[in-house]
Amino acid sequence: MPGTNLTRAEARTRAELLRVESYDIKLDLARGEKQFGSDTTVRFSAAETGSSSFISLIADSVESVELNDVQLDPATVYQDSRVLLENLQKENVLRVVSTQAYTNTGEGMHRFVDPVDGEVYLYTQFEVPDSRRVFTVFEQPDLKAKFKFTVTAPANWLIVGNQPTPEPVDAGISELGNGKPNTPIATWSFEPTPVMSSYITAIIAGPYKGKRSELTNSEGRTIPLGVFCRASLEAHLDADYIIEKTRQGFEFFEREFNFPYPFAKYDQVFVPEFNMGAMENIGAVTHTEAYVFRGKTEEAVKERRVVTVLHELAHMWFGDLVTMKWWNDLWLNESFAEYTSVLATAEATEYTDSWTTFASHEKSWAYRQDQLPSTHPVVAEILDLEDVMSNFDGITYAKGAAVLKALVAYVGRKDFFLGVSEYFRKHQYKNTELPDLLQELELTSGRDLNTWSQAWLETAGVNTLSARFELDLAGNYKSFEVVQSAHEKYPTIRPHRVAIGCYNVVNGRLERTAQVETDIAESVTEIAELVGAAQPDLLLLNDDDLTFAKVRFDERSLQTAKEYLGSCEDSLARAVIWGVLWDTTRDGELPASEFVKTVLANISGETQSSTLRTVLGQLHTALSIYTAPENRNALTSVVAIKLLELAEQAAAGSDSQFQLVKAFAEVAASKTHLATVADLHSGKKQLAGLEVDTDLAWAFLISLVAGGAAGESEIAAALAADNTASGNQAAAKARAAIPTAAGKAAAWKDNVLSGEVPNLIVRSSGAGFQRVHNPELLAPYAKEFFKELNTLWEQRSFAIAEEIIDSYYPLPLANAKLEREAAAWLAANTNAPRALRRFILEAHSDTARALRAQQADGAVLNS
Known part of the structure; x- marks a missing residue:
């Protein structure tokens, strides 16, 4: 480049x-x-x-x-x-x-x-x-x-x-x-x-085909609306629904921002082979076609579409009307659009538990990003365009939105949006920097935000909160303190507003029985309100998910979470607890096999679609990368058996049934389980209410291909029946999943070494390339990947280079050789472009983390 x-x-x-x-x-x-x-x-x-x-x-x-x-x-x-x-x-x-x-x-x-x-x-x-x-x-x-x-x-x-x-x-x-x-x-x-x-x-x-409509905005202007897609997808485009969500968003944002929609019209076009979720072009938003559903789709994805629709609409004010001066203030666009879109989704649409989704999915992304060696402040130092192109990440979006949620609690919602409204009025059609917004918020709230900004926006890293206490003979807290720590490289101790939840098992269910809300601002904070209280079965330090921080359980709370998490009725509490368990697993403190067992024991109680989808993804990561390799095959069989059992027990036609059967197909590796997948694919085995539509049939076929139970002839037949953009992407994924050295080499040659393949074919094939039951299939690429890296960066566009690095780095291998190769490349390429080094630093970090988790898991299993 x-x-x-x-x-x-x-x-x-x-x-x-x-x-x-x-x-x-x-x-x-x-x-x-x-x-x-x-x-x-x-x-x-x-x-x-x-x-x-x-x-x-x-x-x-x-x-x-x-x-x-x-x-x-x-x-x-x-x-x-x-x-x-x-x-x-x-x-x-x-x-x-x-x-x-x-x-x-x-x-x-x-x-x-x-x-x-x-x-x-x-x-x-x-x-x-x-x-x-x-x-x-x-x-x-x-x-x-x-x-x-x-x-x-x-x-x-x-x-x-x-x-x-x-x-x-x-x-x-x-x-x-x-x-x-x-x-x-x-x-x-x-x-x-x-x-x-x-x-x-x-x-x-x-x-393009679609539907036109209009609305009258808060100042009485008629705003034309349009929703469009390719002609061959028009039958699947639920344009009326998109228009309905758009209307709800207009009403919500114009009321909260107290500033009318500033542009002439609002069109939304679902376009093919789009790299991202959407883009906030003024009055001409582009969305990924993945949001045009041609078959059954997880409720989590449907909700994400609504959040995306509202995210882009929020950008008409944050980013389009008022734009950051330079890309270091990208958060003024993305963090605000993310926060306000989740707020609008929760308060203006049917997805009233969107903050649960935010806690389980978005913040999981943010916590991972903030613990990578490439972490940066929300207000990042952007020296050039390559810096910013790699900065559309979990900090800019999810951490920034989480920090804004905390800021709203700090200054008060009314004063926050009064400041935002004045910000729009003062800077409309202009460019701004961080102080421009803070000045308005200080004026409306009366708070000095300089210290807050330095702690939350201008320094990197995530704090960890843990409880330190003594018990008396009756099991009551004799003393109670919250300990706040920080990584040695990012030592900032921050102010947190937290709720501390006390949960007990009541009639076999985990219920919150008490809560204390307080401020945490020091390394050690005494919580006098809990002294004398009985120790609960589970103590949750970030109840209601009020702040952005890692949390650790005491031993009693950890054991309760393992046994009773699935019985907790509060979806937000479950999401926070799942997040604590996952973060503890990623840090090698909870053995990955224990996390897997906890998921299997509790996932049937998870009814929130986004949390279910997130946890099933974490289950797969823990199983395939974090568990000790010598025990992985046996544990994979246990997981497959349980997931199939849960899918069979789930309500007919439910979202849970759909997600669980797909998760089963993802891990099916034995002849017995692959035979079950084949029967589901052919219709010989049926689950009540489960329709095997075209997309689900592809998921089953890719499972069979990855397991060696189907091959090129079956892929070709499926593609002939579904010669669409989605079908071609699924076929590329299936071909790259062929579990032979020749199959992996063909995917590598066609996508990494060739410059002709479209972006989403590269992405799909990369997902298939990494789809392995035997990671040793990827062993040759521990060296080959780094051999091609500099040429790739020099000859391909930024989007394609980033896609290949993300999709073809052989992380499923996750062994010492891969870690050494990544470290050696970094040592030998200290002058490589910063964006390229960042991607490899992150890949190396993921590999090293996987090795630590494997070692921790192996140590417990072999003790």
Whole structure:
């Protein structure tokens, strides 16, 4: 990825020199299958006459560059993804005509051909630095401007942009079209946008289908709504439901923010081969097609879709109306959107227990991220674009949202949102930094937030809370203290508002019988309210999940959790307890085999879909990576037997039944269990209420392939019956799961060594590559992975390189050799790009953690 970086220092210098007024961008999307035309006119001013700067562009070729009516030689001024601008005047007009490349990586202008009907679909994805792949642009968030798009494309297409779609004007016939010769074409001329950052501009183009609606917002304006997807998926698009959630979000946010929706319309398009969950382009949100459900789906995923819909809507205020000045304040976008979307989901939709989901899923992600060697403050130090592209992580999203939840409790919800409203009013269409928001919150709440900000936003690491106490002869607390500790590298002791829950087993069920809410601010805090109280069966130091901290159980509480967790009726309490058990397992303090047994003993009582999904994923990780290898096969058989038994006992057609049977198929390895999977796949064995639809059939087939009970002929037959985008991704996963050296080598060759494979095929095949019952199949890649790493980084786009590193690092191997190879690469590549080193530091850390967990598990099992 040479020549495409931008440093913060360069961005600061450019922002001090330039003010950008407008862009006039003409895109010709009817030039064929590989390239499109881009014609950009930029109007901008310079603070110093005669000064120099640059503008960004990643192009296949540049046909002309004209600055202030002077033609410049493209071969001279266009180098290293930049157009050099010299002898600037007070007011400047730049025009650049270029030829751009479509991508299959989910960056820039992504092009997809639907295998169902051959139709072409395009969409743009610009965050962080990829609008320059489509037009010439000052690519940084604080050089806001107005953008006018004119698009020429096949006449039967829908064109969606940031502004309402205009009526098309006939433009004749294109010999090339966009893959179809002699295509009638048209031109759409959009109105200029409001002042905005370049990374949230968007063009979505193709024969998308869907539904239009509208709403009246809080200031009485009519806001057009649209929900669209590919034509071949339209039958599965529940557009009315998406519109309903959108309406609920509009009402909630406009009320809480006390600031009306600021833009002209709101379209949502579900697009193919999308790298992320969604993207907050102003008025033109793009979502992953994984949220168009063509079969039965976990309630957890349905809930996540609602949170995502509301997350992107929240971004219209946080990020789009008011944008961070530089990417170190990315949290001003993502943490706020994540916190407010969970809040809206819990209070404005049917998913009233979304804070349980947040505790079980999002915070698990955050705790893991904050214990990696790459951890960073919520307000991160971002030196260049590669830094920020690797910073869309569990700290920026989940920890940031958890910290905001704590901040709301600290300043009060009313004062928090009063401050937010004033923040929007004062900084609308502008750029901000951390102090801008804190100033408004201090004014409305009357609190000094400087110390709080330093502790929670400007330092890294997670604290651990544990109880230290003495008991009298009657079993009552003679003394009670909460001990707060921190990692030696990140020694900050923070202020916490916590609830301490006392849980007892009552008539065979775990119930909260008392609670104390208090502040923890020191290394040791005495809790006088508990002195004299009877020791409960289980003491939960972060009851109600009020703070962001690791928690440890005392021995009695741990034993109670192992035996009675599944009987606790409070879903949030269960989620917090599950989280404590998992974190203790990851740290090697609870043997992984004990965690596995605890899950099997209690999972039947877990009715909250997201928690169930999270815990089943943790069960699989513990079983396949953290348990002692010498005991893994026997334990895997026990897990498979129990999961099948639980699936058979679950309510017919329930979410639990669906998740449990999929979890069984994931671990099925013996001939007996694979035969059961085959019977489920064929219909010979049926579970009441369980429909084996296309997606579940693929899950069963991949299980059979990974176990050596099916192969290429079965995969080909399934793909012939389901030659869709989803089917091709499932087939790629299945082929990469073939449990032979040749099967793994083929996946490696086709995805790691080849540069032609689309992004989601890389991701799917990587999941299959790591799907092994015998980790030794991946042994050759302990060395091969690191051999290819530098070439991969140099030759592939950031998104694809990151995907391959994440998907093809052979973590299931998790042995000493893999750990040594990772350590050796890090030692030998101290000058490698920071983002690349970060990914390998994280992979090495995961491997070392797995080894420690295996050793801890083996020590107990062999003692």
